[in-house]
Structures are given as C-alpha cells and as structure tokens.
Amino acid sequence: MPPSRREELIETAMNVFYREGFNCTGIDRVLREAGISRMTLYNHFKSKDELIVAALRRRDELFRNRMRNFIESAAKDPADRLLAAFDFNAQWFASDEFNGCMFLNATSEFADPDCAIRRTAADHVRAIGQYILDLCRAANLRDPETIARQLHILLEGACAKAHAMDQVDASPEAYTETISAAKAAASALIDAVRPQTA
C-alpha cells in the first residue's frame, strides 16, 4: 500500500517547515514539493496551523525514535546511554540538514504561548525530558529529577548554541567544541551522583 496523500503531506510539510521555517513558508511551497493539490490539503486539515501541528507530531515521533535507537544501540549501561545522547546530538549537528531544534524554532515563531503549535512543541520537550529522567532513574543516580533536568538543559543549550553560531564561515569544529564540552560537563555531573558501587 502506497503512503496516503495525507501521510505524504505531513512528511513533506515536516521537511519543508524544518528547512525553511513556518511563517516564511507558504502553503503553496509545501504543495508544490509534495505534488499535491490545494484542495487535498484542506480536505485533510482545517488550516495551515493544523498541518503544522501534524508535522510537529510526526517529527516528534521520528526524532525520538531515532534518538532512542541511537542511544540504545550505542550503550547498554544507563549512565553510558545518557552520555550517548550527546553523541547523538553531535552527529545531528554535523549533518547537512541541521537547522536547530524544530520545536524550539516553533516556539520562537509563534508568540502565543498557549496556541496549539506551542503546546505541541512543549509536549515534545517534555517527552525528551521524561526519557532522560527514565535513564537517570535506571542508572540509579541520586536525585534523578535534578540531574535529568541538568542533562536536558545541556542538550538543549548545545543545540541552541550550535544553531545560533551556524554560519558558513564558522569553523566546522565549532560544533565539536560545543557538544564535546557539553558531554564533558554531563560526564562530570553524572559521576558526582553515581550510586556508590563496589
């Protein structure tokens, strides 16, 4: 079964909106790239905002699956998995398609904190935070809520900084320096709250 029109629309919207932004990108841009007609879109979605929410939900699903797969195949020990999250970010930042965190971007583009788009973005950030917390608990770290928050902040901060510093004349190792500093910080913070093992 080929993917439905609806699925293709969401997939294309996700890619285009991530690459070129939300407000600056017209509906026609998405339709042209997807090879789908105008009315088909409005048969499936009430508005552009609804399409954006669907695109964000899809991205959330895709991103978290990729992150989870990367981390769980990179390490078995929960504490090592926490560090692997930074390796995941490292390869993400270095990829050509990197354009910051799509959900932080959405947060920046829509001023109303309580619109559906912002709430969807917040859901993603919360879900990432919850995953990190789960890993912290699995690693038996002391005060898992606090260390989870700290690691989450390091991941988001590295992403935001890498995005903001992204210029053509920027040295490629700027990414590396940022994310490796974040990882080193994470490592030190984790070590300080490890359970006292034998």
Add this chain to the structure above:
Amino acid sequence: MPPSRREELIETAMNVFYREGFNCTGIDRVLREAGISRMTLYNHFKSKDELIVAALRRRDELFRNRMRNFIESAAKDPADRLLAAFDFNAQWFASDEFNGCMFLNATSEFADPDCAIRRTAADHVRAIGQYILDLCRAANLRDPETIARQLHILLEGACAKAHAMDQVDASPEAYTETISAAKAAASALIDAVRPQTA
C-alpha cells in the same frame, strides 16, 4: 534633547519584535506603536531587515549592560559572579515580559544562516560567551575555555527550555526548577576546576 525619531523607532521595534516576533509583525504595527509615519522609517532604514538588525543591536547593548550591572553588583569574586549570571537569568525568566532569548528567536525565524540578521544574532551569542570566558579567566579556573563553554550552554539551555515550557497552565516554579538546576550544575562544574587555594 529629546530622543531622535530614529532612536524612538529602534526602541519601539526592539520591544514589539521581542514581544510578537519578527515575521509575524508588520511594519505598520511598529509605526503605530511608535507614533511615527511610514516615510520616516524608510528615510532612516533601507528595509525592514535593516530595522530588525538595528533593533537586535540595541537589544544586545541593553541586555549585556543589564547583565553586567546585575552581575557586578551581585558579587565581587569572579567565581561568584559566574553564579550570579544564573540569578540574572532567574529574575529575567520570572518577569512578565520574558519571551525567550531574542537572538535565539531571530535565529529560528530566519532560515538563511548568513543573512545580516542571523549574523547579528550570532554576534550577540558570541559576545555573551566572551564575557563568560573573561569571568572564567578572572576566576583562574583551569581550562577556562571549556568551563566557559559549559556555563554558556547551561545559560542558553535554561533559557530555551524555560521559553519552550512557558504555558499559562505551567506551574510558576517550573522556571525556578529549571534555572536552579542549571545553577547547581554550574556550581559543581566550577568547583571542579577551581584553582587550589590555601
């Protein structure tokens, strides 16, 4: 001497663009709030983009002055000043006007990494990083470049997370938990690279 039309324009643009975003906010919105006519704007600036750059430069100046004043009046010891940066963020996040980092917002709103707006935003982020580095050097911390990068990431990350989580139904202490976790992380990281004093 009353502020010139140009100054008033920049001031108003800075506030409006921060509050309501760049792309979503029309030129007319700024002009109406400033009580200034259309042609006056285009006599002083070639385009909306130029006004945005000027607004960002002004915000950069204002923000860094406020940050510096807060920090330098909060503590004398350089290491304490580094921690005071987190207190500065705490009161910023809690203020009514908080709408994320204007420069991360600008980065998210403009897709071209090499446009003047993105470069201006990157300049600000770099300047903040430099200030933190200066404090790390003054504090005689070991490997000041790395610890400075880490603290910078914590500050930006806390800001991004606080912004993304900002909903009306969010508990007010969400801010506090985020920034205080970041500060605790900063404190631990700093302690690990302090010069061995008597």
Add this chain to the structure above:
DNA sequence: ACTGGAATAGACCGATCGGTCTATCTATTC
C-alpha cells in the same frame, strides 16, 4: 459498465505585506 468518493488544476477572494510616492506641514537657520 456504472457509480461514488477522492484527487486534480486553477481561478478566485479578501487581507496583509513591504515598499514607494506625493503633497502638506513644521521648525530651525540664516
């Protein structure tokens, strides 16, 4: 072969946008 639901192209709408232009007014300066 017929039918019904879905997708198509593309005209169309009202609104808004960034930017230009003109004509009028005001205030300083000589």
Add this chain to the structure above:
DNA sequence: GAATAGATAGACCGATCGGTCTATTCCAGT
C-alpha cells in the same frame, strides 16, 4: 521672512498569503 530639511498622512503598488469554490478527471467496488 524666506529657505531648507525633516516629519506627516495616506494613497498607492505589486506580490503573496491562507483559504474557498468549481469543474474535471481518475480509480476502485459492485
């Protein structure tokens, strides 16, 4: 008081936007 420079209101432009509507085509189920 004339002249010059800057600010004003507001019409105006072409382009683009999100969204609607229609008429046509395609294709699967019976």
